Amino acid sequence: MEVIRSQKRTASNDAASIPTLPLYFTAPPMEVRLEEFELFAIDRLRVLKGVSDGLARGKNPKEMDDLVSTLWKEHMRHSDVSEMLNKDIISHFVLRLVYCRSDELKKWFLSMETALFRHRFRLQNFEAQRATVGEFGLQYKAVTGAELESLKEKLGQVVRSLGQISPTIETIYYKVPFEEVPDLVAGRRVFIQKGNAFVAGSQLVSLVVTQFRSHISKALILTNRKWTTTIREREKDRLTPIVEGLSSSYLGPDYSQSNEYADISLKDIDQVAKSSFPLCMRHLFEKLREDHHLKHGGRMQLGLFLKGVGLKLEDALAFWRAEFTKKVGSEKFDKEYAYSIRHNYGKEGKRTDYTPYACQKIISSAPGVGDHHGCPYRHFSDDNLRAALGRMGLSSRGMEDVMDKVRNKHYQLACTMTFEAVYGTTCDAGINHPNQYFEESQKILKPKTPTAPV
Amino acid sequence: MTREEPETRGEDMMIDAPKFTNPKPRIENPDEFNVHYLRIYYGKLFPYTDIHKWLSYGHDGKHPGCDEFYFGRREFSFTLENDVYLRYKSFKNASAMEDAIKVNFPYKIDIGAVYSVDPDKRHAYAQSGTNVFTPVERELVFDIDITDYDDVRYCCSGADVCSKCWPLMTVAIKVIDTSLREDFGFKHILWVFSGRRGVHCWVCDVKARRLTNEQRSAVAEYFRVYKGNENNARKVALMGHSLHPFLARSYVDFLKDFFEGELQANQSIFSSKEKYEKILEMISDEDIQLELREKWENAARSSLSEEATSLARWEQLKNTLYSKKQKAPSLRMCVEEIVFTFTYPRIDLEVSKQMNHLLKAPFCVHPKTGRVCVPIDPNNCDEFDPLAVPTLSQLIEEINSGGSKMDVDDDDVPDSDTSLLGKSIKFFRSSFLEPLLKSCKEEIESSYKSKIGKSKDSFSW
Numbered sequence: 012m013e014v015i016r017s018q019k020r021t022a023s024n025d026a027a028s029i030p031t032l033p034l035y036f037t038a039p040p041m042e043v044r045l046e047e048f049e050l051f052a053i054d055r056l057r058v059l060k061g062v063s064d065g066l067a068r069g070k071n072p073k074e075m076d077d078l079v080s081t082l083w084k085e086h087m088r089h090s091d092v093s094e095m096l097n098k099d100i101i102s103h104f105v106l107r108l109v110y111c112r113s114d115e116l117k118k119w120f121l122s123m124e125t126a127l128f129r130h131r132f133r134l135q136n137f138e139a140q141r142a143t144v145g146e147f148g149l150q151y152k153a154v155t156g157a158e159l160e161s162l163k164e165k166l167g168q169v170v171r172s173l174g175q176i177s178p179t180i181e182t183i184y185y186k187v188p189f190e191e192v193p194d195l196v197a198g199r200r201v202f203i204q205k206g207n208a209f210v211a212g213s214q215l216v217s218l219v220v221t222q223f224r225s226h227i228s229k230a231l232i233l234t235n236r237k238w239t240t241t242i243r244e245r246e247k248d249r250l251t252p253i254v255e256g257l258s259s260s261y262l263g264p265d266y267s268q269s270n271e272y273a274d275i276s277l278k279d280i281d282q283v284a285k286s287s288f289p290l291c292m293r294h295l296f297e298k299l300r301e302d303h304h305l306k307h308g309g310r311m312q313l314g315l316f317l318k319g320v321g322l323k324l325e326d327a328l329a330f331w332r333a334e335f336t337k338k339v340g341s342e343k344f345d346k347e348y349a350y351s352i353r354h355n356y357g358k359e360g361k362r363t364d365y366t367p368y369a370c371q372k373i374i375s376s377a378p379g380v381g382d383h384h385g386c387p388y389r390h391f392s393d394d395n396l397r398a399a400l401g402r403m404g405l406s407s408r409g410m411e412d413v414m415d416k417v418r419n420k421h422y423q424l425a426c427t428m429t430f431e432a433v434y435g436t437t438c439d440a441g442i443n444h445p446n447q448y449f450e451e452s453q454k455i456l457k458p459k460t461p462t463a464p465v
Numbered sequence: 466m467t468r469e470e471p472e473t474r475g476e477d478m479m480i481d482a483p484k485f486t487n488p489k490p491r492i493e494n495p496d497e498f499n500v501h502y503l504r505i506y507y508g509k510l511f512p513y514t515d516i517h518k519w520l521s522y523g524h525d526g527k528h529p530g531c532d533e534f535y536f537g538r539r540e541f542s543f544t545l546e547n548d549v550y551l552r553y554k555s556f557k558n559a560s561a562m563e564d565a566i567k568v569n570f571p572y573k574i575d576i577g578a579v580y581s582v583d584p585d586k587r588h589a590y591a592q593s594g595t596n597v598f599t600p601v602e603r604e605l606v607f608d609i610d611i612t613d614y615d616d617v618r619y620c621c622s623g624a625d626v627c628s629k630c631w632p633l634m635t636v637a638i639k640v641i642d643t644s645l646r647e648d649f650g651f652k653h654i655l656w657v658f659s660g661r662r663g664v665h666c667w668v669c670d671v672k673a674r675r676l677t678n679e680q681r682s683a684v685a686e687y688f689r690v691y692k693g694n695e696n697n698a699r700k701v702a703l704m705g706h707s708l709h710p711f712l713a714r715s716y717v718d719f720l721k722d723f724f725e726g727e728l729q730a731n732q733s734i735f736s737s738k739e740k741y742e743k744i745l746e747m748i749s750d751e752d753i754q755l756e757l758r759e760k761w762e763n764a765a766r767s768s769l770s771e772e773a774t775s776l777a778r779w780e781q782l783k784n785t786l787y788s789k790k791q792k793a794p795s796l797r798m799c800v801e802e803i804v805f806t807f808t809y810p811r812i813d814l815e816v817s818k819q820m821n822h823l824l825k826a827p828f829c830v831h832p833k834t835g836r837v838c839v840p841i842d843p844n845n846c847d848e849f850d851p852l853a854v855p856t857l858s859q860l861i862e863e864i865n866s867g868g869s870k871m872d873v874d875d876d877d878v879p880d881s882d883t884s885l886l887g888k889s890i891k892f893f894r895s896s897f898l899e900p901l902l903k904s905c906k907e908e909i910e911s912s913y914k915s916k917i918g919k920s921k922d923s924f925s926w
Contacts, residue, residue: 165710168707168708168709168710168713169709169710171705171706171707172704172705172706172707172708172709172712173705174704174705174706175706176706178707189649189683190672190676190680193679193680193682193683194683196683196684196686196687197682197683197686197687198686199687199709199711199712202709202710203648203649203711204647204648204650205647205648205649205650206649206650206651206672207650
């Protein structure tokens with residue numbers, strides 16, 4: 012697959028007469044426009060995120076079929092069937108690059124793509140399913156009519172042996188060499204005769220899905236190898252930043268609930284701020300301590316972050332009150348500031364439990380005069396940034412690497428590099444949320460010791 | 466399993482240089498087995514040509530589609546006197562194999578897999594990316610050993626075997642053989658007596674030889690029913706509402722009758738408290754156990770024989786279980802579970818799962834018994850008697866008395882019905898080797914034709 016700048020696309024795949032699900036065995040030999048590279052991937056990511064949500068909400072298989080159908084129509088449709096197929100294939104391969112880069116990313120991508128495949132397969136009609144199965148190179152033949160009649164009793168016995176009390180068999184069975192269904196043979200889940208296994212339609216789905224999962228899993232490993240050895244470097248000015256930015260888009264927890272690492276108490280907060288806060292929050296925190304005040308943007312950014320880190324409402328109120336009352340007095344605090352803190356925690360107004368800001372949001376904010384929020388990598392001047400990085404403990408070599416990223420406007424990468432330099436470790440997933448930075452940092456600083464009872 | 470087991474796993478046990486670990490030869494039965502007899506056996510009786518023909522699978526060089534190096538890529542291993550073990554032996558033809566055997570006089574010969582390259586040359590290939598040393602073909606094999614049934618036979622234990630417990634092997638052969646043919650569609654199956662207390666099975670169809678480890682594992686698991694050890698009382702758990710067709714056929718055609726007939730007669734599994742307690746433990750319902758226990762404990766001393774008593778109790782147990790089977794799912798097939806526990810084949814899974822696992826060659830002589838590992842006819846296995854298998858000393862005796870008839874110069878070992886070994890050789894050739902070679906030749910022919918066809922197509926403009 013060749014990525015080009017703003018040129019008309021050349022010949023695409025012929026649409027097969029029976030549209031089959033692409034199995035993504037090879038990257039198709041086509042040219043892709045740079046804009047499409049990113050846009051197609053984002054659309055597919057929307058679908059995968061939707062699948063992820065659906066699964067998280069415990070939807071049953073039929074509901075998932077409907078969900079996938081809706082998601083696909085919404086994001087991946089195109090009036091021209093061959094264009095739709097191209098988008099399908101291109102977006103998959105771009106996302107492979109994005110999600111091959113760490114075990115966590117691979118796991119998520121594999122799960123979602125497999126689930127997507129499963130439900131798209133289930134939505135196909137019988138003919139199309141057979142065609143898909145054929146694409147795997149497996150030899151499946153449908154069993155019909157007289158042959159099916161003659162096997163009814165034995166097939167019924169298998170069904171009963173698997174726990175069903177009635178011997179009603181499914182309507183469709185496939186005759187398959189037993190070698191191709193080792194799991195089913197091992198579990199005595201199929202009837203076999205003269206070397207052929209008789210696989211029920213419902214068993215076929217899981218078989219095909221198993222094949223698909225195994226193939227994508229292997230592909231991800233190969234892609235990762237290619238990425239780290241050649242592609243990342245070769246494409247560092249063009250595709251790599253896009254790839255590295257994509258994984259941060261929609262993935263990841265929203266940190267509205269803190270986890271075991273993140274119960275901080277007020278007495279520890281200064282120490283923890285120094286050791287585990289990302290630069291943006293450290294800056295806000297230091298300014299708060301220094302000025303005993305923060306403007307609205309800063310209060311939101313830091314306040315929600317602290318909530319995500321585990322600061323309870325009572326503690327938060329105490330914290331902000333302690334600082335602000337040094338300047339404004341406690342009555343004014345109660346009147347003007349306490350309300351909004353409680354609002355952040357969902358205790359006022361429409362009671363939305365606000366989620367801490369992700370990097371994207373922070374980077375795109377526009378701090379004005381007197382503001383300290385935003386992303387230092389973007390919003391600080393070079394000198395200020397260097398000074399701040401120096402205070403974080405970066406060496407001059409480390410600093411140059413980070414500044415280089417900043418120059419190229421890769422702010423999250425800069426933050427990631429800072430993280431790596433500070434903790435002396437790699438962070439393959441890349442930082443895309445301040446609370447993520449905090450949690451990763453805590454994992455390193457407090458490895459595996461059980462948390463003390465609160 | 467025998468003492469060779471550790472060496473058959475993995476390729477890190479590459480003991481090529483002979484080591485003299487134990488100077489004292491451990492022959493249990495010097496009258497039946499000794500080095501002198503063995504030499505004569507290898508000199509005059511071991512069927513080199515037949516073994517070579519078998520393991521060449523038709524690649525005899527006579528057809529352009531033959532792979533003349535096929536036999537040379539097969540691994541053999543020798544176990545010598547003093548437990549010296551030589552792995553990765555290979556031979557380029559029958560006479561090379563014969564020479565090696567006549568030089569070493571191995572106590573045991575094992576057959577391994579056909580590899581991608583000569584086992585001899587494996588070191589040149591071991592680690593590199595594309596040209597690795599790896600098994601490419603290997604028969605699908607099974608090993609059934611009667612010591613795995615010690616918990617259900619009362620006549621013998623350990624290495625002993627007698628006419629009362631050998632039938633367990635017979636029924637195992639029937640169940641597995643039928644399934645291999647009916648369910649899996651295999652045709653070229655060789656059953657061999659292991660020489661003392663078990664049987665081996667070699668499935669030689671080309672499809673079987675090309676099975677991957679995962680597929681072999683699947684077949685082995687398909688056959689697995691018994692999952693027992695000391696820690697569980699219910700070693701066979703048949704779930705669901707009916708038996709899988711394979712198990713149902715085995716039960717109806719072989720196991721049920723064997724249990725109620727020969728097994729009861731030979732083992733009387735209900736006749737003593739110790740014996741029937743073991744069976745009661747398999748019933749998951751305490752009340753039923755109690756009910757039966759009381760009936761049997763308080764039974765007046767009857768004039769019935771052990772066998773009759775046993776049978777009567779079995780009937781009682783069946784009736785009780787059938788009437789109460791609705792009580793719990795685990796009682797649904799309790800009767801069948803008991804039958805399976807006592808009679809269903811117990812194969813050694815590890816032997817079957819891996820391509821590189823070595824297995825003793827047919828026509829070896831067992832060092833502990835002196836008996837020859839002769840083929841068993843699955844269609845007549847009821848008549849096989851392990852205690853009537855020719856021993857080395859009997860064969861030597863025959864040579865001495867038969868005189869010139871045995872002292873033949875030609876390559877083929879005679880297969881006349883009049884000699885002790887002749888019958889076995891004849892059976893090996895007619896029921897197994899000849900049909901196998903015929904099918905191999907057809908296979909070589911057809912795959913050659915299709916290869917030619919393909920290359921013809923590629924030249925077409």
